[in-house]
Amino acid sequence: MQKEGTISRDELTGTIDLLIHNLVNLSDPTGKSAVKVADGSIIDNKSFDFWEWTSGIGLYGMMKYYQMTRKQEVLDRIVKWYDDHLFRKTPVEKNINTMVQMLTLAYLYEETGNKAYLPYLHSWADWLYYELPRTELGGFQHVTYGDLNPNEMWDDTLMMSVLTLTKLGKVFGNQDYIETAKEQFLLHIQFLQDRHTGLWFHGWTFNDKNNFGAAFWGRGNSWVTIVIPEFLDLLDLPENDGFQKFLLTSFKYQLDALKKYQDDSGLWHTLIDDPSSYVEASATAGFAYGALKAVHEHYVGDEYREMAMKAVKALLANIDDKGGLAHVSGGTPMGKDRDFYKHVPIDIMPYGQSMATLALIEYLKEFY
Template identity: 45%
Template sequence: MSLANIDPQRVEVLKTIQSLINCLVNIKDETGEFLMTLEDGRVIDTKGWNDWEWTHGIGDTSSFANIARVDIYPGLYGLLKFHEITGDIEALRIALTWFRDRFAVGTTKNVNTMSPLLTAAYLHEAKHANYAVHLDSWAEWAMYEMPRTQEGGLQHITYLVDNHQQLWDDTLMMSVLPLAKIGLVLGRPEYVEEAKRQFMLHVKYLADPTTGLWFHDFSLEFTAQLGWTFDGRHHFARALWGRGNCWITVAIPDFIELLNLPPSDGLRLFLVSTLTAQIDALVRLQDQKTGLWHTILDDASSYLEASATAGFAYGLLKSLRLRLIPREERYVRAAMLAVSGVLGKIAANGELQQVSFGTPVFDDIEGYKQIPLTSMPYGQSLALLALTEYLRTFL
């Protein structure tokens, strides 16, 4: 794309996005510190772009058996959105190359590994590639074979653990959105209806009616990464974990747009009120000096974290654009402050800094506060989504 005769502010944002993409696809673990060995002998680079093994387990953090690799999905999705609004051919090429290489190798189906299928469905719909067989295989598995909790929730199974009877907020982003889009693309309304039901069920158990925040995806009463379990019917640490919450701020506007739900639709009204309650709580908890949010949203002693902030920025901006929330000064200010905070954490080489490493479930708040900070692909990806939406909405 030529940057000649473009508004200077827009030029700077475009350059920053391009640097984010370059860093995203080239990020490496130079020391081997973040490599993870699976039981079958495979060694997974938890930082690298060219992988599809998004494992998530429970165990000693030094072994990285508990990492949640949810990084590639927003990266691919961000590349797609950047291509859609700018026509950038390189972004499209990177995404298509990733799918070509990864589909050739394959992977084990779980909640996290399904997430790229959302982008694949969009690419298939636009006739950039023919992914019909893959879309059918993954959606049929999610619809009929993925383990369910009581009441039919999608159990948050991962590569290493089954997470018996557990609902996680990430599932909406990683599996439910792809299921809905595939249903639309393949003409299977039963997938769409199941996706709607999953959103309602997850709201029922993960959204805190007192604060508006989410357990494991928002503030105050939410389980950082394990939302709700039917095994004992309780939440875990009840941590209002930042990045967990940001997946909800991203997923609800995306879902409403994806299904093109009309303003009078009952599910839309239900989801908008849920989203608004969360956003109202987020606005109150945003750090006014930096524009960032703390990794434990209601705990000012926990460090400020950039990847969650990028997710919140995206959700706020998109909610404003879709008019899910009114263009009131408090919302616009929070969104712009968040964008400023994200931009302030992007280094000259395009790396989003102040990003927490993959986070397991802890039984107490302190565990979340001790997660190390390091560059990660999901940080790049969420920043890419936020700045792409910023480019579309305000520039």
């Protein structure tokens, strides 16, 4: 039964279908959105058919949509992506960001029972658990293409690798993976969540003992908003579990700050606390999804629904007739000052498409 708004269920699913159609056809033939990394390599941040976190988040949104609708064409496109990329002769570089492809692959293995996926899932899990460099105090070092980022922790890590390790721990019955993931959450909260506001800094470096430019970057914060309810769903802990209560305390502190800084448009700014920075839709989608999911799962109360629905309506208003989500910032490395984030160019990006898909899927639950 529809609870809010005037859009119908068919219109909503049609919009999601359009977002996914746009997503799977994204490419960057001119290299406009490419990123040059520390070793000089050029990384394709836009194309769906390139193995990077950008397409990995896209695949995850598609898998969530398939799980809800059972649309065979969506599953077929996910399978095709892995057929095209997983079995090639040239191995993909393992790093924090490329790890997120294993999150969807774990769900795909459960869906299809295809045992050809298992060696890859095991290999990547072993790399993350045993070989990934750690920071001082044992944090997951945010290793990316071409850059080890020594002794650095970034909030993106929770979505790209920590959630993935948790899922792999569940698939393989490996409690060590799960306990490590829990430890990583606590470490990231300790060093990245601001005690004064409840918002999250983009990163922390043990080298200089600071939060780089001390930026409350929108999309970085939205990874946290997405991942905490996702993580708790996977853990399936008792309601009175102390670890869960601690994570929800952190989560609610962030949500209270987000309510304060939401723009009148329903979007958030790319620097959450800086209205002179541009509004940014991928972060908005992440906030909408995480907050609405947490309400639906009763992790938080209904007082966060209005904020989430305002964001959903803003997203719908910013999807064009080709399914492209406007106001999405490009790939964003660590900024040394807050001004850096204001100049990241905007484009239609795969993760923007997918994060909007996640938000609209969660809203779609209200029509059943």
